[in-house]
Amino acid sequence: MNFYKMNDFQNINIKPFAIATLLCFISFGSAYATIIKPKDSISSQRFQYMSINTLEDDCDLCGCTTSGGSSAFGDLSMSNFVGVRYIYQNFESKDGIFSNSPISKEQFNTYQLWGRVPINESFFLSAIIPYQDLNRNFEDREEHLSGLGDINVIGWYQFKFYKKEQKTDGTMDFVVERERSNHTLNVGLGVKLPTGEFEEQLTDKVNPGFQVGTGSLDAFTTAIYGYKKTNLGFATTLAYYFKTKNKNEYRFGNQFSYATTVFYDIASEESIIKPFIGFSGDVYNSIEQYDEKLPDTDGSIFNGSVGSEFVYGKFLLGAKYTLPISQNLFGGNVEAKNNLAVYFNYAL
Amino acid sequence: MKISKIALVLMLSISIISCSSDDDNNTEDLTGQKGQLVLKFDNGVGDQDFIFGTSYNKSNGESYKLDQLKYIISNVSLLDSEGNTFEYPTEDNVFLVDEANGNNAGEIWITLDNVDAADYTSISFGVGIDQERYLRGADGQGDFLQIAQDAGMLWSWATGFRFVRLDGVFSSDTVTDQALNIHMGSVGTSLDNYREVTLPFPNSVLVRPSMTPEVHVKTDIATIFDGPTPVNFMDGYDQVHTDPIETPIIANNMMEMFEVHHVHNN
Numbered sequence: 001m002n003f004y005k006m007n008d009f010q011n012i013n014i015k016p017f018a019i020a021t022l023l024c025f026i027s028f029g030s031a032y033a034t035i036i037k038p039k040d041s042i043s044s045q046r047f048q049y050m051s052i053n054t055l056e057d058d059c060d061l062c063g064c065t066t067s068g069g070s071s072a073f074g075d076l077s078m079s080n081f082v083g084v085r086y087i088y089q090n091f092e093s094k095d096g097i098f099s100n101s102p103i104s105k106e107q108f109n110t111y112q113l114w115g116r117v118p119i120n121e122s123f124f125l126s127a128i129i130p131y132q133d134l135n136r137n138f139e140d141r142e143e144h145l146s147g148l149g150d151i152n153v154i155g156w157y158q159f160k161f162y163k164k165e166q167k168t169d170g171t172m173d174f175v176v177e178r179e180r181s182n183h184t185l186n187v188g189l190g191v192k193l194p195t196g197e198f199e200e201q202l203t204d205k206v207n208p209g210f211q212v213g214t215g216s217l218d219a220f221t222t223a224i225y226g227y228k229k230t231n232l233g234f235a236t237t238l239a240y241y242f243k244t245k246n247k248n249e250y251r252f253g254n255q256f257s258y259a260t261t262v263f264y265d266i267a268s269e270e271s272i273i274k275p276f277i278g279f280s281g282d283v284y285n286s287i288e289q290y291d292e293k294l295p296d297t298d299g300s301i302f303n304g305s306v307g308s309e310f311v312y313g314k315f316l317l318g319a320k321y322t323l324p325i326s327q328n329l330f331g332g333n334v335e336a337k338n339n340l341a342v343y344f345n346y347a348l
Numbered sequence: 349m350k351i352s353k354i355a356l357v358l359m360l361s362i363s364i365i366s367c368s369s370d371d372d373n374n375t376e377d378l379t380g381q382k383g384q385l386v387l388k389f390d391n392g393v394g395d396q397d398f399i400f401g402t403s404y405n406k407s408n409g410e411s412y413k414l415d416q417l418k419y420i421i422s423n424v425s426l427l428d429s430e431g432n433t434f435e436y437p438t439e440d441n442v443f444l445v446d447e448a449n450g451n452n453a454g455e456i457w458i459t460l461d462n463v464d465a466a467d468y469t470s471i472s473f474g475v476g477i478d479q480e481r482y483l484r485g486a487d488g489q490g491d492f493l494q495i496a497q498d499a500g501m502l503w504s505w506a507t508g509f510r511f512v513r514l515d516g517v518f519s520s521d522t523v524t525d526q527a528l529n530i531h532m533g534s535v536g537t538s539l540d541n542y543r544e545v546t547l548p549f550p551n552s553v554l555v556r557p558s559m560t561p562e563v564h565v566k567t568d569i570a571t572i573f574d575g576p577t578p579v580n581f582m583d584g585y586d587q588v589h590t591d592p593i594e595t596p597i598i599a600n601n602m603m604e605m606f607e608v609h610h611v612h613n614n
Contacts (some may be wrong), residue, residue, distance in 0.1 A: 096453055097390060097566055097609050098397035140452055204562070204612045289613060292551045296610075 063067060079125070081316070082115035083345030090337035093207040093330075095138055102255040104137045106210055109133040110149065116156075117348065124156040126188075132196065134213045143210075147197055150213045154190035154222070160183070184226040192218040192241075200248040207334045208252075209298070215246030245288075252264065253285030261305075274309040280322070284329075296331030303339075314347040357461045381465035383555040385459040386562045387424070389445045390609070391417060393570045397454055398447065403519075410581050412528055414516035415492035417447040417569065418499055419602075420509060421458070422481065423474040423544070429552065436460055442477065444499055455564075467594045468553040471563065472546040475602055476511030476533060479540055507590065509533050511541060512602060514572065518581045528581060528589045530572065532598040539592050541599040547608045554613045566609040575601030 063258040089108040094101050107200035111133070116126035130149035135142065196213015222239035235257075241255040261278035280303045305319030322339040329336065391398040398417065405411045422442040426434045435441070445456045486493055496502045501510045514530040534541045545556050554559045577597045579585040589592045 096397060097564065098392050099395040100397050123369075201614060206614070290552060290554060293549050 001073045029108040038252065053209055067255050080116050080348040081345040082113075082348065083316070083343055084123055085112040085341060085343035086110070087112070088340045090339065091207060091209075092335045092337060093205065094333040095206065102137075104207075105137045106207060107135045114343075115327045115345075115348075121159070122158050124155045124158065126152075126156065130196075134210060134212070136210055143201075145202075145210070145212055149196040151193045151195045152190055153193070154188045156188040158186040159187075163312075180228055181231050184224075184228075185223045188222040188224075190220045190222065192216075194246065196247060198246055198250070202252060203289075204248060206330060208229070208280075209334075214243070214252050215248060216244045216251065218243045231267070232262070233265075234260060234262040236260045251288040253287050255285070256283045263309075270312065272309075272311040274311065275306075276308065277306050279304050279325075281337070296333065298335075299327070299329035299334075301327035301329060301336055307341075316343075316345040316347065318343045318345075360398055364593075365529070369501065378396055378556070381557050383463045383465050383557050384465045384560040385426075385439040385460045385468075385553065385555050386560060387460065387471075388562055388564045389421075389456040389458070389567065390454060391447050391450075391456075391550075391562060391567045391569055392570060398569055400447070406570070406581075407578055407582055409514065410518055410529070410602070412516055412518040412522045412573075412581070413525075414514055414569075415499075416513055416515035416530075418501065419445050420476050420496070420501060421473050422477060424460065425470075425472045426466075426467050426468040426553075427470045427472070428464075428467070431466075431583055432466065434464045434468075436463070436534040438481075442481065442489075444492075444495055444501065446499060460576075465554045465556050468549065468555065470546055470548045471608065472544055474542055474544045475599070476542045477509045478542040479534070479537060482508055482534065482537070483508050503533070503590075506536055511599070512572070514569075518586055520582050522582070526581075526586060527536070528586050530585075530598060532588055532595045533590075535590045535592070535595075539595065541595050543599050543603045545603050547606055549576050549608055549611050551611050559614055561614060562612040564609045564611065565607045567608050568607075569605065571605035572598060572602050575604045577601060 042320045087108070087110040089110070091106040091108070093104050093106060095104040096102060100331055107269075107306065109132070111131045112128050113263040114126070114128040116124055118124050121333050129151050132146060132149040134145040161183045163181045190215070194213060194215050196215075197210055198213050198215025202208065218241055220239055220241040222237065224235060224237045226235040227233060237257070237259045239255075239257045241257070243252045243254055245251040257279060257280070259280035263274050263276035266273045266275070270314070281301060283300045284298050286293040286295075288294065302325050303322045304325050305320055305322040309316060309318040318341075322341075324336045324338075327336055358365070393404045396404075398414075400415055400417070401413055403411050403413050420442065421444075423438075424436045424441055424443075443458050447454075447456065450456050481489070489496075493502070496509055499513075501513060502508075503510065510531045511533045512530060514528065516528045517525040518528040519525055531574065534542060547565070549563065553563060555561060573579055573581075573585070578598065579594075579601075580595060585598075586593060588598055
């Protein structure tokens, strides 16, 4: 992945950064905090690690595997960024209809360019542009698939909550504005564009998610609620995906996703380490083809995850490790294994 | 603010467009159009894939290992969603399913050509050779006579075809690796063991000039012994050939071993 891109930033005093990077890897992770460093006199004296950032990775099996491996949307703290993310997903699928049929092992590598930009104070736009690199090993052969995946574009609205009374606690508060409450709520409306190629032939296998794209134009709604007090915070993301038929009359099932992450900020003068732990899950409806439901194509999965983010200046490095706790996908014929996401963002 | 409004409207409209479903052209006229259909026979024992030489347990404590597994399928017909039946041309409508001819996945493929384009909902076929086909005589069997002969699926012409052939060994409490030969068929015209089965498709099978659907037929070989009428090898069902009592039981059991596990529309 493009971690090597870090080299591009080598000119920026990289040592402490690199050390913490390693730490970060060791503890894996992904919640997200953005820290905006003081840069001018008025607004910046407050250390704004306000961000609750749920990068929930839903194992996007029935169709969204394709949407970019995972569809965490980015920094939901409303920090604006551009970055890269690498997601590794791992599946085992039955290659046949019998209990002793051979297993095919699937590795999904997704490389994403992602970012979020503000439109104004309340509206934001985020996008994820994935490149997919998929491998599948059968007992006697190997399949490889790569290409541009399905691009996601999401419009966000941020509700602003303020504390009822301003009180001066004397530490960080010399801002004239009303103080923001500990709650945040963001709602989003997104589209998934059929930019990745869908190959119908591949649906003949047990895991039809082995695709670069779903070939369909899908819409989704999402909401993220966050709460943060002192160093402890949590964020919950809900999303529902409305999927449509593609030109092959193939329609991946609608999907409901949820994720909750609890994180803790360990802030030092210049950086923040943000370890987190959470759970997430997906519930899929059946796949339809020619308007008929295909048997054994619905399912659900529940995951636990652990990870950490490291924020240094405008840079953020995150890693997250996800392990399924319980699952029933495609009638038990597909098993999601572990999943790793690593991302590197630059706050705008 | 202006931009954000535009963006929101854009998002909304895109999502609305994407949510509206295109109406299907159900009135598609398929008259005169033809396509192919593939039947994949996948032999198993219970939920296990069948493998030669593997020992399988029967319900009564006996076990068996096979080195030959083959049977004859004929008179394939398809029922479509409008109630029409498509019969495959009689002279070509007989097939040998031989496990030894399976592909890497252990599937034996039968490709049907020039099938009427339609949305099919079920399949019927016979196990073995019906009396009408048998009465065409040896010369009336076309290429299949040679195929059957080469596969050891023919007794003398007077007796006729073996519909199924299972060869191997069996073991019980008292014996080990005794010869097992299940050769069931009709006996001339005196005993008719031909049976027909109808299997519903779990999803419509759409045959079109541009689409070759695949019908995955799963079988459970154990049903031949442990079907509606369970039989014991030790009671004489280790050697089944032309017996007028034994062969119909095997024929009736065998009818129950087929299932369309799933279909692929391509």
